[in-house]
Amino acid sequence: MRLAVLAAVAWSVGIGAAAAQVPDAALLAGACQGCHGATGEGGHGIPSIRQMQTQAEFVATMRAFRANERPNTVMGRIARGYTDAEIAALAQHFAKPQP
Amino acid sequence: MNATRRAVLAAIPAAFAAPRIARAQGAAGRVVIIGGGFGGASAARFARDRFPALDVTLIEQSRTFTTCPYGNLVLAGRRSIESITFTYDRLAARGVRVIHQRAEAIDHAARRVRLADGSAVPYDRLIVSPGIDLRWGAIEGYDEAASARMPHGWAPYVQPITVLERQLRAMPEGGTFVMAIPDNPFRCPPGPYERISMVAEYFKRHKPRAKIIALDAKNGFSKQPLFQEAWEALYPGMIEWRGASNDGRVVRVDPAAMECITEFGDRVRGDVVNVIPPQSAGRIAREAGLANQSGWCPIKPATFESAQVPGIWVIGDATIAAPMPKSGFAASSHAKHAVACIAADLAGRPPPPAVFFNTCYSHVGEDYGISIVGVFRGGDRLVEVEGSGGISPRDAQLPPDRRAEFRRLESLYADGWYEAITGEMFG
Ligand SMILES: Cc1cc2nc3c(=O)[nH]c(=O)nc-3n(C[C@H](O)[C@H](O)[C@H](O)COP(=O)(O)OP(=O)(O)OC[C@H]3O[C@@H](n4cnc5c(N)ncnc54)[C@H](O)[C@@H]3O)c2cc1C
Numbered sequence: 001m002r003l004a005v006l007a008a009v010a011w012s013v014g015i016g017a018a019a020a021q022v023p024d025a026a027l028l029a030g031a032c033q034g035c036h037g038a039t040g041e042g043g044h045g046i047p048s049i050r051q052m053q054t055q056a057e058f059v060a061t062m063r064a065f066r067a068n069e070r071p072n073t074v075m076g077r078i079a080r081g082y083t084d085a086e087i088a089a090l091a092q093h094f095a096k097p098q099p
Numbered sequence: 100m101n102a103t104r105r106a107v108l109a110a111i112p113a114a115f116a117a118p119r120i121a122r123a124q125g126a127a128g129r130v131v132i133i134g135g136g137f138g139g140a141s142a143a144r145f146a147r148d149r150f151p152a153l154d155v156t157l158i159e160q161s162r163t164f165t166t167c168p169y170g171n172l173v174l175a176g177r178r179s180i181e182s183i184t185f186t187y188d189r190l191a192a193r194g195v196r197v198i199h200q201r202a203e204a205i206d207h208a209a210r211r212v213r214l215a216d217g218s219a220v221p222y223d224r225l226i227v228s229p230g231i232d233l234r235w236g237a238i239e240g241y242d243e244a245a246s247a248r249m250p251h252g253w254a255p256y257v258q259p260i261t262v263l264e265r266q267l268r269a270m271p272e273g274g275t276f277v278m279a280i281p282d283n284p285f286r287c288p289p290g291p292y293e294r295i296s297m298v299a300e301y302f303k304r305h306k307p308r309a310k311i312i313a314l315d316a317k318n319g320f321s322k323q324p325l326f327q328e329a330w331e332a333l334y335p336g337m338i339e340w341r342g343a344s345n346d347g348r349v350v351r352v353d354p355a356a357m358e359c360i361t362e363f364g365d366r367v368r369g370d371v372v373n374v375i376p377p378q379s380a381g382r383i384a385r386e387a388g389l390a391n392q393s394g395w396c397p398i399k400p401a402t403f404e405s406a407q408v409p410g411i412w413v414i415g416d417a418t419i420a421a422p423m424p425k426s427g428f429a430a431s432s433h434a435k436h437a438v439a440c441i442a443a444d445l446a447g448r449p450p451p452p453a454v455f456f457n458t459c460y461s462h463v464g465e466d467y468g469i470s471i472v473g474v475f476r477g478g479d480r481l482v483e484v485e486g487s488g489g490i491s492p493r494d495a496q497l498p499p500d501r502r503a504e505f506r507r508l509e510s511l512y513a514d515g516w517y518e519a520i521t522g523e524m525f526g
Contacts, residue, residue: 021451021452022452023452024439024451024452026149027435027436027439027451027454028454030145030431030432030435030456031432031454031455031456031474033519033523034428034431034432034456034458034516034519034520034523035458035512035515035516035519035520036519037518037519037522037523038144038148038519038522038523038526042515043515043518043519044511044512044514044515044518045508045511045512045515046512046515046516046519073470073491073505073508073509073512074458074470074472074491074509074512077472077487077488077489078456078458078472078474078487078488080474080484080486080487080488081456081472081473081474081484081487081488082454082474082487086454
């Protein structure tokens with residue numbers, strides 16, 4: 001599992017200048033909290049993202065949104081704005097710790 | 100440990116207290132924030148949660164904050180003014196020193212903010228988020244006195260939305276509602292069109308023969324195809340929108356006659372007239388030398404530090420931050436980044452990567468919501484991430500059996516957004 005996340009970070013190399021910088025997870029998470037709530041708890045139909053998935057699952061979910069392979073109203077448009085490294089950092093912030 | 104400190108610790112949600120989320124240890128310092136709206140309140144909360152070593156003071160002139168977002172739902176009759184009004188008690192309980200006074204001046208040489216009562220608040224770093232001022236007189240005849248007859252409903256700290264609400268309720272059936280809408284840049288690009296929609300929803304239910312005439316100083320607007328598609332479906336024949344090339348630009352108003360006068364001299368009379376005038380950054384920002392000749396404040400896109408006065412960060416509607424819109428979500432995104440940059444600056448570290456975010460939901464009718472999303476990065480310039488963001492799909496882009504559900508979900512998620520972002524600020 002941990003390997004998958006590390007691999008996700010590695011794949012991001014070459015996505016652009018932004019990926020060259022170390023993402024600031026808590027700062028990136030600020031955008032998500034504007035809808036998912038201060039602790040990611042969700043509400044009014046917006047799902048909870050607080051420790052709901054493992055990090056690998058979280059990364060896979062975000063990638064599926066990015067590819068529009070998972071039904072969504074808004075997450076596809078959002079996920080396409082972030083690099084793999086940033087998504088890995090967000091997974092670390094919101095998802096379950098690896099077993 | 101004193102009582103306040105215990106209260107602060109108790110208020111930290113479990114997720115933040117969890118050891119696996121590293122809380123940045125930072126240098127200490129006095130951060131003072133002017134304006135307790137979307138930018139300022141978000142900055143105060145984020146600073147407390149993330150950088151406990153910072154000493155945070157919030158200067159806000161009012162005891163309560165009424166959001167602009169969801170004000171249009173008050174016009175529709177869906178929401179009460181009380182349900183969109185918040186106090187600063189929770190922020191204070193989290194350890195923010197809240198001072199309810201008007202900031203009169205910024206002395207940047209001495210690093211002090213002077214308050215209305217003459218006292219001074221010293222700072223190491225200053226965040227300025229005063230929102231907008233309305234430019235009285237930019238439309239001839241539209242001054243503060245005129246706004247009592249022709250309300251703007253665009254800045255709750257100047258005039259509550261209930262002034263316009265009362266006029267709409269008193270309007271006779273079959274009457275005309277006229278709106279004057281400004282050119283860019285202005286607060287909340289989709290806001291006027293959400294307002295048209297919410298007033299139409301109210302008319303449909305209570306005054307079905309009423310008409311809406313929107314006079315616009317622009318030739319196009321945010322989420323235009325989505326709004327117009329929805330208006331045709333939900334309110335056929337009720338709404339007339341006139342853009343600039345169709346003589347939509349209002350240059351003068353006659354409050355006694357309840358008339359808007361356009362560029363080419365057309366006089367448009369309304370039973371209720373809502374004038375949204377041109378705007379500028381809030382006065383305190385302009386007087387402190389933070390604005391340029393445009394009336395708005397240039398910032399460094401990598402940090403949101405003022406491009407004109409070092410040591411002061413400007414955020415929210417007051418800034419020149421295109422392509423980001425002047426929205427509450429954008430203000431909260433600026434806020435968090437500015438706080439992180441200030442913490443880094445105080446600790447002698449480089450600023451974090453600049454990634455900004457916005458979503459604006461709009462309600463267009465019952466169970467009918469639409470949205471626009473943007474992810475932005477700041478370096479020498481602010482740029483939107485290519486291939487990301489954009490507006491909700493149009494009807495033709497959705498399978499017919501999914502359309503109604505998609506619009507219903509977005510109106511539901513809009514409520515989720517409102518609760519989440521106001522919870523972050525005031526919860
Ligand atoms: C009808 C309408 C609908 C909207 N809907 C949405 C929406 O759905 N989503 C969205 O993201 N945005 C929306 N917005 C936009 C949003 O309201 C603004 O972008 C947001 O409020 C900007 O935040 P700010 O911090 O710059 O200013 P504000 O939130 O206006 O806060 C400024 C604060 O500073 C205080 N202040 C000013 N000067 C001083 C001083 N000298 N001393 C002390 N205090 C001072 C004021 O009292 C005020 O509380 C909407 C706006 C309108 C008008």
